[in-house]
Amino acid sequence: MPVRPPATGEDPRIVRSRAIILAAAHDHFVAHGYLGANIDALAEEAGVSKRTVYNIYGGKEELFRAVLDRAIGIAEEFSRELADAMATVGLEGLAVRLVRVLLSDRVVPLRRLLIGESRRFPELAAAYYDRAPGLVMRTLAEHLPTLPGLRIDDPDTAAAHFAFLVVGAPLDRAMFGEQRLGDTELERAALAGVAAFRRAYAAAGNGP
Amino acid sequence: MPVRPPATGEDPRIVRSRAIILAAAHDHFVAHGYLGANIDALAEEAGVSKRTVYNIYGGKEELFRAVLDRAIGIAEEFSRELADAMATVGLEGLAVRLVRVLLSDRVVPLRRLLIGESRRFPELAAAYYDRAPGLVMRTLAEHLPTLPGLRIDDPDTAAAHFAFLVVGAPLDRAMFGEQRLGDTELERAALAGVAAFRRAYAAAGNGP
DNA sequence: CCTACCGATCGGTAGG
DNA sequence: CCTACCGATCGGTAGG
Known part of the structure; x- marks a missing residue:
């Protein structure tokens, strides 16, 4: 998936520089934001000259x-893997x-960057939302009604409830840079969310 | 040049300018972020000279x-009002x-700004989290166990579940600038969240 | 001659 | 309060 059309053959030096710059730029933009990013520093971090950055990418x-196209593509891949996992792992495995x-x-720094730049680059923020969390949510909405032991009347709402019971609180905290939970506590919180979801959407028991 | 004595705070012109600048600066920072903000433009929007901005506030x-101190204080007030409302309105009223x-x-643009600047100003993002969403969550954790018809074993977890069932999905969407839901749909989503919460935390019914 | 790249520098802008 | 202007920085480019 070439981000730019291969303007000049397939010179392995360009291919290599392109990948190196992209990786360094990702880290640099995530660390400093769009306006805070410095092409000189970024180029130095990538180990190439600034001119090479401009030759390959045209501009800041x-x-x-x-x-961000690449990062969103990767986020989309992760989301698709999660979507695929729904068929094989249970709700608890999915939550973890x-x-x-x-x-x-x-993910957390990428979300911070996209939210912070959502006024300057609204299409990028929208594309991320649609292709990552949106994709997971849509797949969840398709998958949840097929599970045994649950009663799902409104799949979209149930999908949102599952997702935010599982990740809502720790993710919101993390967005503000608050101390991240440890893996054990994260898993505990995720499973507590699944348990609440199962109670809320149990097939038997509390009828309407 | 700036020979103005430090006897500020009394001069009504300064008091007035301070408030005008603060309001204009709020809008300007929210619209452009910290680095994107332009003191010349901000001063013009406030209707004061750039020099006045520096006289009163010292710098960018x-x-x-x-x-942000003021905005966080206002968010804290709103949170306290929500906390107070818990005693008088039901869960449904609280959710709405x-x-x-x-x-x-x-709130949405303020959250965007704080998240976007959370690396540059981590204490501000942390202060917001603690004094606004954190305050609501802590009060919820105290309040939920006192409500009839619910069984709350872990108040902190239940508070998080309530909050994110109610606002999680629409708030996350809004952070990325996705089209905001209308008031009717928002209320509907909030009430669906409360309904799920009541099912998950019903005192009677589905035993383990 | 071409592509890739570097050292050096310019035009424009921003905080102060 | 305004104009003018500084020291510094930065995105982007020309010469080699």
Whole structure:
């Protein structure tokens, strides 16, 4: 998935520089934001000259978009893996995976960046939402009604309830940089969320 | 040049300018972020000279902190009002108020700004979290066990579950700038969250 | 001659 | 309060 059309053949030096710059730019933009990013520093961190950055990516904004296109693509892949996992693992397994991915050092800083730049780059924030959390939520909405022991009248609402019972509180805390929970506590919180979900959506028991 | 004596705080012109600048700066920082903010533009929007801004607030960072100190104080007030309302309105009434406040044009942009600047100003993001959502959550944890018809074993977890069942999905969407739900849909989503919470934490019915 | 790259520097802007 | 202006910084580019 070439972010830019292969303007000049497939010179392995360019291919290599492109990947190196993209990785360094990701870290740099995540650390400093769009305006706070410095192409000189970024290029130095990537170990290439600034000119190379401009030759390959054209400019700061284009580089930023390339970085986020890739990051959103990766987030989409993770989301698809989560979606695939629904068929094989139970709700508890899904919850633990969900919380691990969303509270990871890959996702939290990316979400911070996209939220912080959502006025400057609204399409990027929207694309992320649609292709990552939105994808998970849509798949959940399809999957939940097929599970035994649950009664799901409104799949979209149930999917949102599951997701935010599992990750809501720790994720919101993390967005503000509050101390991240340890893995054990995260898992505990995720399972407590699943338990609450199962009680709320149990097939038997409390009829309408 | 700035020969103004430190006997500030009494001069009504300063008091007035201070308030005008603070309000204009709030809008400006929320719209552009910290680095994107422009003191010349901000001063013009406030209708004062740039020099006045520096006379009163000293600099960009000090002005930013003053703006956010005030905004966090206001968010804390709202949270305290929500806390007070718990004694008089039911869970449904509380949920509707919660969703209205958190999804408002006052709170969503403030949260975006604080999250976006949470690396540059970690104490501000932490202060907001502690004094606004944290305060609501702590009060909820105290309040929920006193309500009839519910069985609350772990008040902190139950408080988090209530809050994120009610506002989780629409708030997360809103952070990424996705189209805000209408008041009717928001209220509907909030009440669906309360209904799920009541099922999950019903005192009678589904034993283990 | 071309592509990739570097050292050096310019035009424009922002905080102060 | 305004204009003018500084020291510094930064995105982007020309020469080699």
